[in-house]
Amino acid sequence: MSALGIFSQLLALVTALLLAPLLTGWVNQWRAWLQNKSAPGLLQPYRMLHKLFKKESLVAEHASSLFRMAPYLIFGCMALASAIIPTLSTDLPLSPAADAIALVGLFALARVFISLAAMDIGTAFGTLGARREMLVGFLAEPALLMVLFCASMITKSTSLTAIVETLAHRELAIYPSLLLAGVAFTMVSLAENARVPVDNPDTHLELTMIHEALILEYSARHLALLEWAASLKLFAYSCIGLALFFPWGVAEANAPLALVLALPMLVFKLAMGGMALAMVETASAKMRIFRVPEFLGTAFLLAVIGLLVNVLLGVG
Amino acid sequence: MNSLTHPGAWIHLDWVLVVVVAWLLIGLAGVLALRRFRFVAVVLFPMGACFSVLLMAVALSAAFASPEVAVLPLGLPQLPFHLRLDSLSAFFLLLIGGVSAGVSAFAAGYFRQGEGTPPGLICLEYHVFLASIALVVMADDAYVFMVVWETMAFSSFFLVMANHRIPEIRNAGYLYMLVAHIGALGILLCFGLLQANTGDYTFANMRQQHLTPFWGSVAFVLAVFGFGAKAGVLPLHAWLPEAHPAAPSPFSALMSGVMLKIALYGMLRVAFDLLQDQIWWWGVLLMTLGLASALFGVVFSTVQVEMKRLLAYSSIENIGLICTGLGLSLLFFSYGMQALSALALTAALYHMISHAFFKSLLFCSTGAVMHATGERSLGKLGGLIRTMPWVAWPTLMGVLACGGLPPFGGFVAEWLLLQSFLFTTGLPSAFLDMLVPVMAALIALIAALSGYTMVKYFGVIFLGQPREEKLQAAHDAGWWERMGMLWLVSGCMLLGLFPNQVIALMEPVTKSLVQAGLAHTASDNSWLLVPVSMERASYAPAIFLLGVLAAFGLAFVLVRKLYHGRMRRVPPWDCGHPWQTARMQDTAEGFGQPIRQIFEPFFRMKRHLPSAFDAQPHYRVTVEDPLWYWLYLPVARLVERVSRIVGMLQQGRIAVYLMYSFATLVVVLLVVKR
């Protein structure tokens, strides 16, 4: 646990917290530009957070302490997730905890708490959102786990830092299973981050909401924390995607100067990823809610076939 | 001072026998104070709980000691009781002691007057049940095993029938007894095969025998059948969703948390200890049955509308997952891959002990809810977190543990199980190599679905608005109930936060069964769980808990410092529609509807849809178990038909009966003559 390690850990955490709203703003900008609209500005999410934090919080009359506690807990889960994914460096004191299965478990914990918080008020919208969120989650979580297993089988480890180190330093090899895993991962992240074609983040119609319905009752600082947590989740998923499929540029344990390069590299990769996401969102239409299980089921099965292709081709 | 069992110092076995005898005496005291429920509730049950704690302490110390044997001169003249306390038994005694301490404390506060059976009698049945379970895990020959197994079955039957005035409960009890006895038949036949014609029914003798592959497989299949019937493995599971809701809640907790594990103990003992030459397809069979039960159980639990049936199906799911772990371990062991076998076995054992704690906790909470509100249907509950916080918050911990979420014990078990599935590319058969990742995928799916079920359970009962007026007056749990539930919660948390210590406890068990253990790698890094090697995988529950709490605390403090913490209470968002009632929130059926739609082939559904011409339109859907119609009812009809045919022998006329005796005499003489 060197001083450099602690420093890079803190840097990773602070970078995540600061860059996540920027990433959301970047995606929104590109969506607006692709749809020929004028964009609200790259720093709009920060202004939104500031505005929300200043407001007085309005809580329903019969909300329990679970409702008030949940935003902090969810924010904590997402912050921890962003801190343990190896974005800038693989020499982190928390990297022993960066296990793929544990990461999926952390996301599941956040999902359970937000669904419970939505059910706490007891209106039709909250419970509807909770049911849909758990439906999306129950298929997306195993699909994500299988995608991570594909990479684990190739690198013979479920530790994220080990996966990044191995994939970045092997000589260039094309793993066909990672193609299948990549398609599956894209589908899963679209679903989990509430993006078109699964859920429209701009919708105002309660009957079409999944993620928005969960946070309908929240206001002010609670809503700010939840929005920040959603940005952190998008950031975390993008970083997982980069770590699995584009792992180059991450600083190693014995190369401290590489940390200086790692940050611009990360920003560049995220910017490309954000643009790709905006293009996918613009090119697709939102699916009917009944088709979402099929969509996610396809992702799950593609990931499983990726695992099988691994076994067939004798990798890992 | 001479010990109970042999001359010399006291050994652990003696202390366990002390606990057993104490329980029996408490039960007897209950019979003598038949209707004085105050005395039973406040004195006898807590005494039982104290002895459970003693049992836990003994088991902890016995886990690392060498096996101890004793021969008790009870039983028949030529068949004394052989008892043996080895590390496997010690592990299960720890489980029994830990869970029963919490449940006995809960039961002390649970009892009310007029439950159908006098409280003293319930005290007797309860403690006889506990005593017989403790003896089952120590049994060292087939005779004493069957005697205490049957005692366990009988005492639990009477416990299930505690409210025997209600006809559904009687039916549930009879079904339970029927399947238990069919299972016992399987176990008996299995022991008959294991003794391999030597006439010596002790386990020590059975360990020496080497059965041919054919007879060994038959014995294994009989063991899976017999113990599986008791554990609730598909297709012998139909009694579980009937019996668990029928019993009073503390006993449902004991049955689900402890008794199902004892059935798995039996499977472990036979498959790993008594049978000597394991074959690969035994593991595959167990894994397939386990996965089928798990998928079936979780899909059914999502669509249930009654609290205890939901938890019963969830128990089927967890037992299925444990069987999958056991099957994988058996598969690795049959190929000689002992380290991996130990990993899978540790995962299964961990799941067993976590499930024992969190399922008992959940059943206890249903008991508290039922007493406070009088309702067991999910459609009539809601919003209880405000009036019953002492029940709601421990239940939340239990729900998180059951859903397999970090940092609780259920997650550690799942983590270990998934790790053991990832090592599979060393298997010799290509087909198995490919099957195992698919099974890992199914396990991930099942775990995610169990999270769905648990959100439904907690959300519909404790969150939201009360669906009935009388729920406003629900009272919180009493002191004994709180203590019981808090004990079980701390068990769940300890299992989640200190996995290395628990694995160190399990190492003697895996060493004795598969000759390999995890603890030497696991304890090198004290606060990290590292089953094989650091590069391969590691998990740090402490980091997760501390990290989340630290972020929580920091966010809370910083927001309050930099901005403010003002809050105002207002009516909830109603989208402009002012008449919001509690009926507008999701029902239990509604929450389970997506799963019902996706997994439609699994169910047998009867739907009644309203039509435009109904004077009183209503919608009804019943979801039933298809195996009941495909397997149980046809078998029952077959049995009925056969018995009717055989019943034709009973003519009722004396002349015919005399003719039967005459014919038998003639046939016997003919045979003897040759």
Add this chain to the structure above:
Amino acid sequence: MIKFAPQLINLFATLILLLSFAMISQRRIVSLINLFMIQGAALVAASFLLGYVTHQPDLYVSGALTLVLKVMLIPWMLYRMIAKLNVRWDVESLFNVPTTMLVGIGLVIFSFSLALPISRLSDSLAGGSLGIALACVFLSFMMMITRSKAVPQVIGFLSMENGLIFAATTVTNGMPMIVEFGIALDVLVGVLILGVFMFQIREKFDSLDIHNLEALKED
């Protein structure tokens, strides 16, 4: 490039498998034809790459044949057909997609476990993709069985043929030329005849739903 050849071929194989799976759950006919075209293109690329690496001109010819037939001619014919049949924007209701997918997974496991010992014996560069090719054949067959309209069934038949040619290409470095030409001719003629059939079905029943053919049964 040569160093990467086996991996690239495996990549193309996986792409073909991915497309077969995508075709199973696809509802729109136009997208089906597009996916079929991309599958053909992947097959062509694999043939050319294998031909370049093993220095066998046969594979170039085979690849060119596939290019002309599967990527250009037949999709064009199909587009014209559906325009004339007026089913261009039809959306078909599928037989329970999750079940189909689960059966698909089972078929994939089956074909992989079949192919594993065979591919160990093969001395070709891309022996490992036999299992994938076999899986594509099975999946296309299943697509033919579970579809209820005529045009997707035809596409399933053509996709199965893709899988067979891919299997032949990778394991034995292509089939004898005569066989290839013969198969190509058969496929072409087959599609023409199926086209005629579709028009007849359409005339008799006013729809392309295959279930209507059951009405022709003599009871």
